[in-house]
Amino acid sequence: MNHLSDILTHLGEEREKYFKAVSPPIIQTSNFCFKDLDDFRASFTNELTHHIYTRGNNPTVEILRKKVAALEGAEDALITASGSAAIATAVVAQLKAGDHVVCVEGAYTWTKILLTELMPRFGVSCTFVDGRDLQNIKAALQDNTVLLYLESPTSLTFDLQDLKACAELARSRGITTIADNSYASPVFQRPIEMGIDLVVHSGTKYLNGHSDVVAGVICGSQEMIQKIFETEFMTFGGIISPHDAQQFIRGLRTLELRVKRSFESALKVAQFLEKHPMVEQVSYPFLASFPQYELAKKQMDGAGGLLSVYLKADSKEKVEAFVGRIKRFLLAVSWGGHESLMMPAVGFYDVPGREDTTTPWNLVRFYIGLEDADWLIEDLEQALGIL
Numbered sequence: 001m002n003h004l005s006d007i008l009t010h011l012g013e014e015r016e017k018y019f020k021a022v023s024p025p026i027i028q029t030s031n032f033c034f035k036d037l038d039d040f041r042a043s044f045t046n047e048l049t050h051h052i053y054t055r056g057n058n059p060t061v062e063i064l065r066k067k068v069a070a071l072e073g074a075e076d077a078l079i080t081a082s083g084s085a086a087i088a089t090a091v092v093a094q095l096k097a098g099d100h101v102v103c104v105e106g107a108y109t110w111t112k113i114l115l116t117e118l119m120p121r122f123g124v125s126c127t128f129v130d131g132r133d134l135q136n137i138k139a140a141l142q143d144n145t146v147l148l149y150l151e152s153p154t155s156l157t158f159d160l161q162d163l164k165a166c167a168e169l170a171r172s173r174g175i176t177t178i179a180d181n182s183y184a185s186p187v188f189q190r191p192i193e194m195g196i197d198l199v200v201h202s203g204t205k206y207l208n209g210h211s212d213v214v215a216g217v218i219c220g221s222q223e224m225i226q227k228i229f230e231t232e233f234m235t236f237g238g239i240i241s242p243h244d245a246q247q248f249i250r251g252l253r254t255l256e257l258r259v260k261r262s263f264e265s266a267l268k269v270a271q272f273l274e275k276h277p278m279v280e281q282v283s284y285p286f287l288a289s290f291p292q293y294e295l296a297k298k299q300m301d302g303a304g305g306l307l308s309v310y311l312k313a314d315s316k317e318k319v320e321a322f323v324g325r326i327k328r329f330l331l332a333v334s335w336g337g338h339e340s341l342m343m344p345a346v347g348f349y350d351v352p353g354r355e356d357t358t359t360p361w362n363l364v365r366f367y368i369g370l371e372d373a374d375w376l377i378e379d380l381e382q383a384l385g386i387l
């Protein structure tokens, strides 16, 4: 296995090809030309490994593909225009009419919409289960189940699945497994090493890490990636631009530093919040009080910067007042960048068309970015004073 330092700093970079530039060039071209007909014909033997047209392959994107694959311990990777594009491409590639999918309950919103609204139009059905207990997954499997879709931990309540056990179960029944590894990042969790077939990411979050690029990744074996590439990837065409790919590579340089800092600070914030009298509960996988703490420690080397807090507030108005007092966290969705964020469940109450009242209104999800943890805690402490 390649050392993390080598992957982030050198792997995939062929500097002698571009004037020994330290930073790779943005090959901003849609098209490539050929020396002669022999070259033309040779290139078409495999569009994934040759340079023909940027929807298929581009040298800047290729560097990124190599790094991302190595990070996940995969043979190859594809880069997409968003995490959602990666998920949809990887999922659709496994399915045909009559197939059945088992998916974990807390999966990302648009993953669930893919499986509840889009795929049923093509004759695919899906069962959602609480994946914290392997028995629930086992019980949901049918004769026509071909895909087990996992996300561990999930990004609001941090439910874990035992990835190794899931992979073994699926493999014994000939079922393909996909895991969304956005939360932990490959620095802390490598599902392919645990037997998972495909790993997907929102590259928008930790991998790029600067809140300035939307991207996604699919990692897997040479064979699976080649198959996805030749059909779904090339037909959907949801690619990253060479410019964004270069930004993404720049983001990766500091991946290890960023996720370790984010984890260290999040743990400190979680421990502070857990002790505060106006906090009912903190959900964070690396707190000893977390119900799946043992499994978290077994399959992850660290946790992410996301945590959820249940406030001791007797009304929605109190939660709103708390949110209004916070100064050092931006009120926003998404996560994984340099900046700390908060996303209160109460923000999804009374929203026509996007209302979600299934999450308790006293839940506030925080993302801990790269700022000083004590400085963030100071802000939380003053805001909690209003409850």
Ligand SMILES: *Cc1c(COP(=O)(O)O)cnc(C)c1O
Residues within 6 Å of the ligand: 082, 083, 084, 085, 108, 151, 155, 180, 182, 183, 201, 202, 203, 204, 205, 214, 215, 216, 334
């Ligand atoms: C954001 C997110 C996605 C979707 O990624 P986009 O890049 O926004 O399309 C998928 N999974 C998880 C866990 C996410 O947080």
